[in-house]
Amino acid sequence: MTANSDDSSSLGLARWYDLFSRGARDWLRHDEKVREAVRENLPRIIANGDVINDSTRTVRVPVRMLEHYHFRLRSPGDSQGVGQGEVKPGDVLAEGSPAEGSDKGEGGQGEGGIQLMLEIKIDDIVDWLWEEMQLPNLKARVGPSDDSDWVREGWDRRGARSRLDRRRSVKEMVKRQGLGGSKTFTDEDLRFRQLARRRQPAVHAVVFFMLDVSGSMSERDRKLAKTFFFWVVQGLRREYRSLETVFVAHTTEAWEFAESDFFQVTGTGGTVASTGLNKVREIIDARFSPARHNIYLFYASDGDNSIGDHEPAQQALTDIATKACFAGYVEVASGLSRQLATETGRLFGEAAANGQAVASFVIDDFDGVWGAVRHFFSTEVKATG
Amino acid sequence: MNDPPMNASGDWRSYVQRMEELAARQGLNFHPVEFEAVPDAFMMEIAVYGLPVRMPHWSFGVRYIYQLIQRNMGHSRLFEVVFPGNPGHAYLSSGNGLAENVLVTAHVLGHADFSCNNLLFRRCQEQVSEHIVEHAASHARQVSQAIETHGAQRVEAALDAALALEQHIDIDQRLRRERFPEFLPDAKALVDDDFRRRFASLDPVAAQGVFETRKRAPVPPHPERDLLWFIAHYAPEMESWERDIFLAVREESFYFYPVFATQIMNEGWASYWHARLLREADFVPPEAYVDAIKCHSDVVRPMAADQQIALAVNPYHLGFSLWEKIIEKQGLEAARLIMQQDDDFGFVRNHLTREIAEELELFRFAARSDGNIRVLDRDLNGLHEALLAPKYNFGAPNIAVSQLRQDGSLELEHDHVTDGRGIDVERGRKVLEYIRRVWRRPVTLHTVDQGGAALALSSL
Numbered sequence: 001m002t003a004n005s006d007d008s009s010s011l012g013l014a015r016w017y018d019l020f021s022r023g024a025r026d027w028l029r030h031d032e033k034v035r036e037a038v039r040e041n042l043p044r045i046i047a048n049g050d051v052i053n054d055s056t057r058t059v060r061v062p063v064r065m066l067e068h069y070h071f072r073l074r075s076p077g078d079s080q081g082v083g084q085g086e087v088k089p090g091d092v093l094a095e096g097s098p099a100e101g102s103d104k105g106e107g108g109q110g111e112g113g114i115q116l117m118l119e120i121k122i123d124d125i126v127d128w129l130w131e132e133m134q135l136p137n138l139k140a141r142v143g144p145s146d147d148s149d150w151v152r153e154g155w156d157r158r159g160a161r162s163r164l165d166r167r168r169s170v171k172e173m174v175k176r177q178g179l180g181g182s183k184t185f186t187d188e189d190l191r192f193r194q195l196a197r198r199r200q201p202a203v204h205a206v207v208f209f210m211l212d213v214s215g216s217m218s219e220r221d222r223k224l225a226k227t228f229f230f231w232v233v234q235g236l237r238r239e240y241r242s243l244e245t246v247f248v249a250h251t252t253e254a255w256e257f258a259e260s261d262f263f264q265v266t267g268t269g270g271t272v273a274s275t276g277l278n279k280v281r282e283i284i285d286a287r288f289s290p291a292r293h294n295i296y297l298f299y300a301s302d303g304d305n306s307i308g309d310h311e312p313a314q315q316a317l318t319d320i321a322t323k324a325c326f327a328g329y330v331e332v333a334s335g336l337s338r339q340l341a342t343e344t345g346r347l348f349g350e351a352a353a354n355g356q357a358v359a360s361f362v363i364d365d366f367d368g369v370w371g372a373v374r375h376f377f378s379t380e381v382k383a384t385g
Numbered sequence: 386m387n388d389p390p391m392n393a394s395g396d397w398r399s400y401v402q403r404m405e406e407l408a409a410r411q412g413l414n415f416h417p418v419e420f421e422a423v424p425d426a427f428m429m430e431i432a433v434y435g436l437p438v439r440m441p442h443w444s445f446g447v448r449y450i451y452q453l454i455q456r457n458m459g460h461s462r463l464f465e466v467v468f469p470g471n472p473g474h475a476y477l478s479s480g481n482g483l484a485e486n487v488l489v490t491a492h493v494l495g496h497a498d499f500s501c502n503n504l505l506f507r508r509c510q511e512q513v514s515e516h517i518v519e520h521a522a523s524h525a526r527q528v529s530q531a532i533e534t535h536g537a538q539r540v541e542a543a544l545d546a547a548l549a550l551e552q553h554i555d556i557d558q559r560l561r562r563e564r565f566p567e568f569l570p571d572a573k574a575l576v577d578d579d580f581r582r583r584f585a586s587l588d589p590v591a592a593q594g595v596f597e598t599r600k601r602a603p604v605p606p607h608p609e610r611d612l613l614w615f616i617a618h619y620a621p622e623m624e625s626w627e628r629d630i631f632l633a634v635r636e637e638s639f640y641f642y643p644v645f646a647t648q649i650m651n652e653g654w655a656s657y658w659h660a661r662l663l664r665e666a667d668f669v670p671p672e673a674y675v676d677a678i679k680c681h682s683d684v685v686r687p688m689a690a691d692q693q694i695a696l697a698v699n700p701y702h703l704g705f706s707l708w709e710k711i712i713e714k715q716g717l718e719a720a721r722l723i724m725q726q727d728d729d730f731g732f733v734r735n736h737l738t739r740e741i742a743e744e745l746e747l748f749r750f751a752a753r754s755d756g757n758i759r760v761l762d763r764d765l766n767g768l769h770e771a772l773l774a775p776k777y778n779f780g781a782p783n784i785a786v787s788q789l790r791q792d793g794s795l796e797l798e799h800d801h802v803t804d805g806r807g808i809d810v811e812r813g814r815k816v817l818e819y820i821r822r823v824w825r826r827p828v829t830l831h832t833v834d835q836g837g838a839a840l841a842l843s844s845l
Contacts, residue, residue: 022439023430023453026446033443068444069815070549071782071799074807074835078751080761082771084687084702085694087748087760093694096757 034063038118039128058119065116126234150195159192205240205294207233208283210276212301213267214251221332224363225300226263228330231373232298240294246283250276252306256283273305273344277316284323295324298376303331303342313347321356328376329360397477397486403668404487408494411665412717413658415497416471416515420490422479429456431466431476435641438522440633441529442544464684465489469500471515484676487669488659495658499651502725505643512560517640524633531626543627546819547613547634552781554638555611564618565606568599608785608798613638615786621793622825631823642779646728649772653704654724656685657712660705687745696750696758698772706745707736733772739765782808784830795824799832807833810842817844 038061087093155168168191177183209229211222237243247257251267254275280297288295297320305313321327329348331340340349340360351358361372401420408415423431431437433448456462464485467475475493477486500506514520532540584591609615617623617631644651660681663674687702688695712720723732742765749761749771761767783800790796799808813830821828821844834840 021426021430022441023433023446023449026441026443027449028446029441030443030446030450065447065450066443067812068442068447068545068549069812069819070552071784071816072809072812073782073804074809075754076806077754080749080751080771080774081696082698082768083694083696083748083750083760084698085692085746085748087694087746089748089760089762091760092757093696093750093760094756094758096753096755 030066033066034116034118035120037066038063038120058121059125061118061120063116063118122234123238126238150197152193153196154194155191156194157188157190157192159194163193163195165191165193204242204244204292205236205296206244206246206288207236208246208248208280208295208297209262210248210250210280210297210299211262211265212251212271212273212276212299213249213265214271214302214304215268216271216302216304217332221300221302222263224332224366224369225330227366228300228332228363228369228372229298231369232296232328232376235373235377236296244288246280248276248279248283250279254279271301271305272309272313273299273301273347274309274312274316277313277320281316281320284320290323297324297327298330299328299344300330300332301344302333303340303344305343305347307343310343310347313344314350317347317351317358318354318356321351321358324357326357326359326376327351329358330372330376331360331362333362333364397481397483397490400487400666400668401490404490404494404662404666407662407666408491408498408658411658411662412721413494413498415494415501416469416473418467418473418475418493418497420475420477420493422477422481422486425463425478425480428463428466428476428478429453432463436468436521436637437474437476437518438525439637440521440525440527440544440630441532442548443541444548465493467493467496468518469497469506469510469515470517473497473500474518482676484673485680487666487673488663488677488680491659491662491666492655494662495655496651498658499647499654499724500643502721503643503647503651503728504725505647505728509556509639509643513636513640517637521637521640524637527629527633531630535624535626540630542819542822543630544634546616546823547631549816549819550612550616551634551638551641552779553610553612553784554614554635554642554779555609556639556642556779558611558614560636560639562611562614565604566602569602604789605786608787610783610785611635612784612786612797616795616820616824619789620824623823627823638779643728645779646730646776647732649700649704649707649729650724650727650732651704652701653706653708656681656701656705657708660685698747703737703745703772706741707732710741711736729776730773734769737765737769737772742768784808787831793826795820795826795828797828797830799830801833807835807837807840808842810834810840813842814844817842820844 083093155165169185169189172189172191173185176186176189209232211217211225213222233243233245245259247259247262249255249257249262249265249267250272251269252272252275255265256279257265276299284290284295317327327348329344331342331345340346340362345360348358348360352360359376361375363369363372398420405418429452430449433452434445439445463478464481465475465477467473473493473496475497477489477493481489500510510517528540528544531543604619605615613631613635617628617635620628623631663669663677663681666674669677685699685702685705687699708720711723723736727735742763747768748763749767750758751761752758783803784797785800786795787798788796801807808830813832817828817830828844830842832840832842
C-alpha cells in the first residue's frame with residue numbers, strides 16, 4: 001500500500017525529500033559547534049586525566065546539547081500546570097527528591113536533559129594543540145638506519161596473482177583491441193604491481209620519564225605528573241612513527257619500571273636526583289645511540305633535592321643534555337608555588353643558562369598542565385630548530 | 386451509493402474526493418487541499434521545522450535529535466501535518482494504514498475549514514499570503530545563497546539573533562509596516578497668516594528656513610514590541626542581507642502565530658469533524674470504519690492507556706470535548722461563529738465551564754523544583770489561567786524597545802509587572818549577545834532581579 005501510494009504521487013518533482021535530510025544536516029552543524037566549544041576548553045580537558053581511554057586513544061568528554069537561547073522568565077520556585085484525572089486537592093502525585101537539581105520544570109521543549117558523550121580522538125586534540133600553539137612541526141633528527149619498507153613501484157608482466165592490477169590489465173586489453181586484437185584477455189595483457197625496498201630515515205625517538213617518588217611527592221603531585229607525561233607522549237608520538245618510552249623512578253635510589261607500575265610507585269625517604277639521572281644515562285648508553293635516536297627526557301619532581309647532590313646531578317644532566325634533543329624539568333608544586341627556587345629548579349636553570357637544550361616549568365594545578373605542554377614544545381622547537 | 390465497495394487494501398486517495406464532497410455537504414468551507422504521502426522521516430522533519438522546507442539552523446538539529454529519541458522511545462507518532470493556504474498542503478505519513486488515512490483525510494478537512502474561516506488565520510494569511518509553504522522555501526533558498534556569499538559563520542550569527550527573537554513580533558500591526566515618522570507633526574507650520582504668505586511669496590527659500598519648526602521624533606515613539614521589525618529597520622550598521630534574514634524570520638512568525646494561538650480550538654475542531662465525517666461516511670467499509678474509530682479514540686484520549694492521571698492536557702481531547710458540548714448545546718451555526726471569531730484565550734475562558742471542567746476531571750497542580758508535585762484545586766479561573774499562561778504573548782516574555790540612544794545603543798524594557806517576575810539572567814545575556822552581533826552597538830535590557838529590584842542586563 002505504501003508503494004502504491006508513492007507511485008501515484010510521482011509527478012516528477014515528487015520524492016525530492018528523499019535526496020537529503022535537513023535534520024541530519026543541521027544536527028551535523030550542531031555537532032561541529034559542540035566540537036568547537038570543546039576545543040575552546042581544551043586546557044580543561046587536557047587537565048582531566050580521568051577521561052583518557054588508553055585503549056581506543058580517545059578522550060570522552062561529557063557535553064550538553066547546545067541551547068539556542070531565548071528570552072525566558074526566571075524559573076519560579078513553583079510552577080503550575082493543569083492535569084487531568086481523579087484526584088483530590090492536596091494529593092501528592094510525586095515526591096520531591098532533594099538530590100535532584102532545579103533543572104526540572106524548565107526547558108519548554110524538553111531540552112537540556114540529555115547528555116552526550118563526545119568521543120574525541122587524541123590525535124585530533126594534538127592537532128588542535130599544534131594549531132593553537134602555532135608551532136612548526138618538530139624537526140626529527142634524521143640519521144642512517146637499517147629500517148626499510150616495501151613501497152609500490154611500477155608494473156610488470158609477471159607477478160603474484162594477489163598483486164594483479166585489474167584496472168591496468170583491462171586498459172592493456174582495450175589498447176590491444178583498438179589495434180585489432182581479440183576481445184579476450186591474453187597473458188600479455190596482465191599487469192602486476194611491483195614492490196621495491198626503500199630505506200627509511202631514522203625516525204626513532206625515545207622519551208625518558210623520570211619521576212621523583214620520594215616521600216614528599218603526594219598522590220596529587222604524581223597525578224599531575226602523569227597527566228603531563230601523557231600529553232607529552234601524545235605530542236611526540238605525532239612526530240615519530242615509533243616512540244619508545246622508558247620510565248624511571250627515584251628516591252635516593254633509582255629503578256626502571258613498566259608503564260603500568262610506574263605511576264603506582266610510592267617511595268619513602270629523601271631525594272637524590274643524580275641517581276635518577278645516572279640511571280637514565282646508563283640506559284641511554286646501554287640501549288640507545290644518539291645517532292639513531294631522538295632522545296627526550298622529562299623529569300617531574302617537587303624540587304627537593306638533597307643539597308650534597310648538586311655536583312653529581314649537574315654532571316649527569318650535562319652529560320645527558322649533550323646526547324638528548326631536549327630535557328625538560330617540570331616542578332609539581334601543589335599548593336605552594338616556589339617558582340623554581342628549589343634545588344632541582346636551580347640545577348636545570350643553570351643548565352639552560354649554559355645553552356643546553358633544557359627548560360623548566362612549574363605546574364601547581366591541573367589547569368597548568370596545558371601551559372606546561374605549550375611551554376616545553378615551544379622551547380623544544382627553539383632548542384632544536 | 387452505486388460504486389463498488391472498497392476493500393481494506395484500497396487506496397485512501399480514492400476516498401479523498403468523496404470525503405471532500407461529504408464535508409462540503411456538512412457545511413465545511415475550505416480551499417482545495419493537496420494531499421501527499423511522505424515517509425516518516427520526512428514527517429518528522431516537518432514537525433521539527435514547522436514547515437516542509439525551512440532555512441537551515443543548528444537549533445533545528447537539536448530539536449531533530451530530541452524528536453528522533455522520542456520516536457525511538459515510541460512516544461509520539463505523527464499521522465499528518467497540514468499547512469493552510471490556497472491550495473492547502475497536507476502531508477500524510479506513508480506508514481499510515483488505510484483506516485488511519487481515512488480518518489486523517491477527514492481531520493485535514495477540519496483543519497482546512499478552520500484555517501479558511503478563522504479570522505486570526507485569515508488576517509495573518511492576508512498579510513503573509515496564502516503561499517507560506519512556497520515563501521518558506523524561498524527564504525530557505527535565500528539563506529543558502531547568503532551562506533554562499535557571506536559564509537556560514539556570518540549567516541549563522543544573523544540567524545542566531547533572528548530565530549532567538551522569533552516570538553517577538555507585534556501581531557496587531559501589519560506585516561509590512563512603514564518606518565516611524567521622522568519628525569513630529571509640526572503644529573506651528575499650520576498657522577497661516579497674511580504675513581507668512583507675503584514673506585513666502587517674496588523669497589520662498591528663505592521662508593522655509595525661517596518657519597521651519599519641525600522637530601525630530603523620538604525613535605521609537607512608543608515602546609515597540611516587534612523586535613524583529615525594529616532591528617531590521619533601525620539597526621545602525623546592519624547589512625541588507627541580514628535585514629532580509631530578519632524579515633524572513635518575521636514573516637514565518639506571522640504565519641506561526643495563529644497556529645500557536647488557536648491550537649486547542651483548531652485541533653479540537655479537526656477532531657470533532659473527523660469523528661463526525663467518519664460517522665456519516667457510508668462509503669467507508671465497516672472494518673476500516675472500526676479501525677478508524679479506534680484510531681480516533683487514541684488521538685483524543687486524555688492520557689496514555691496505562692495511566693490514571695495526566696500532568697498535561699491533551700489539546701485534541703480538550704478542544705474536542707469543548708466543541709462537542711458547544712454543538713450539542715448551541716447548535717452548529719453558533720459553533721461556526723465561535724470558530725470564526727475566537728482564539729484559544731476566548732475559547733477556553735468562555736467555553737470551559739465548571740461543568741465541563743468537572744466532567745473532564747481537570748485539576749491544577751504545583752510542581753516544586755525538587756520534583757514534588759501536589760494537587761492544588763479545581764478552581765475554574767485558576768484552570769483557565771494555568772492553561773493559557775504559556776500562550777500569552779506568543780509564549781515569550783513581554784519585551785519592547787524603549788529607546789534608541791544617540792550613540793546607536795539599544796535599550797530594551799521588560800514588562801516585569803505583567804509577567805510577574807524578571808528575565809532569566811544567563812539566557813537573557815546570551816540573547817543580548819546574539820542581538821549585539823547584528824546591532825553592532827551595545828544592547829541593554831531592563832528587568833528586575835529575584836528581589837524585584839531594577840536590573841540592567843547588558844551584552845558583553
